[in-house]
Amino acid sequence: MVSQMSDSVGTLSERELTVLSLIGAGSSAKHIAAQLGISASTVESHKRRIYAKLGVTHQSQAVSQAIALGLFDAPAKDRDETEMVVVHARPGAPVGQVTQALLSHGRPFILTPELDPGQWRFRGRFVTVLVDPTPHDWLATACFRAPVVVIPSVRSDDDLVREAMRYGARALVWLEDVPDLLCTTLAMVAHGYVIMAGTHLPAASSLELSGRERDILDSIAIGHTLQQTARSLGISVKTVENTQGRLFRKLGARNRPEALTNAYRQGLVPG
Known part of the structure; x- marks a missing residue:
């Protein structure tokens, strides 16, 4: 399985690797298109090819696979x-x-x-x-x-x-x-922190996840949707959304792919 994934990575073009990196940074298709000077439909085409090559179906799974393949920065403890x-x-x-x-x-x-x-x-x-x-x-x-x-x-x-x-x-x-x-x-x-506009070092507690927040993070890493997460944890979609919002704030993330990337860089999920 590992060798098969490595072969798939070898077929990713430089542009596809860039798009994958931007997805992991939390960028939307619109923002990726603006950064790369291409159309949003072209971005979506790149994403479909990335998903096919990595054997996944959506963004969170693509980021999780990229982490497993070592395509993103090493966790903070290795920095x-x-x-x-x-x-x-x-x-x-x-x-x-x-x-x-x-x-x-x-x-x-x-x-x-x-x-x-x-x-x-x-x-x-x-x-x-x-x-x-x-x-x-x-x-x-x-x-x-x-x-x-x-x-x-x-x-x-x-x-x-x-x-x-x-x-x-x-x-x-x-x-x-x-x-x-x-x-x-x-x-x-x-060491994996996100600091904007001269703010101070976050308190240690800001990086401590509750049990439910870790459940949500683990579900994101698996590639579950909101509905799948709710079903697997036996809670409502609204509870998933609320808990996920707190998780995003702690990780300085705007969406699931970026939350997974930031959590990996802070050593909260394995590579």
């Missing part, structure tokens, strides 16, 4: 806080505070004006830091399948935070907070 930091900023961008913060904490980093997936893909673990990212930057980082930290140079409204979350960023730190928060944020991201 190294000293991983490389790739800082992407275009000429003229305010990067002085960023590089100074990294230097003062002894963090290895590379400053690059261009993001080239082919150049970085097989060079070990790294975190990508985007200073004032553009839509093109989001597309490039989707190919990396590496954690992304966003640094806006100007503090704005919640729309920017929502955009960063929509594109799968793991953290957002305002430029003015970089000296105090950047390296701490990088360490937390390396």
Whole structure:
């Protein structure tokens, strides 16, 4: 069975792997289409081919299979806080505070004006830091399948935070907070946390799941629908939805695929 799944992964195209990664990041077909510059119907076609190759029928099962095949980032317990930091900023961008913060904490980093997936893909673990990212930057980082930290140079409204979350960023730190928060944020991201707009390290209790929440997570990992989860647990669909909502908030997720991905990265589900 394992060898058969490995053979299936070998037939996934680069575009299909990118779509699968974006599904795991919680992106909808509409958002995937916008990031990749293709139509929503083309995204759906890619998804159908991914499902066929992985032997699954929907998104949660595809993410669960991808985790089993090692296509997503390793769980937090296997992460190294000293991983490389790739800082992407275009000429003229305010990067002085960023590089100074990294230097003062002894963090290895590379400053690059261009993001080239082919150049970085097989060079070990790294975190990508985007200073004032553009839509093109989001597309490039989707190919990396590496954690992304966003640094806006100007503090704005919640729309920017929502955009960063929509594109799968793991953290957002305002430029003015970089000296105090950047390296701490990088360490937390390396351990699987999602931190937006300079919030503090979540309390340990926020990562402790109740028995029912774990039941829901296990059901998601199996690939059950809401109705199947309700039947298997002997509870109502409404109770599943309410419990699932609390689970999503704890995991910083917007939907089932992203909840499963984040739970895996925090070591809450086995690979």
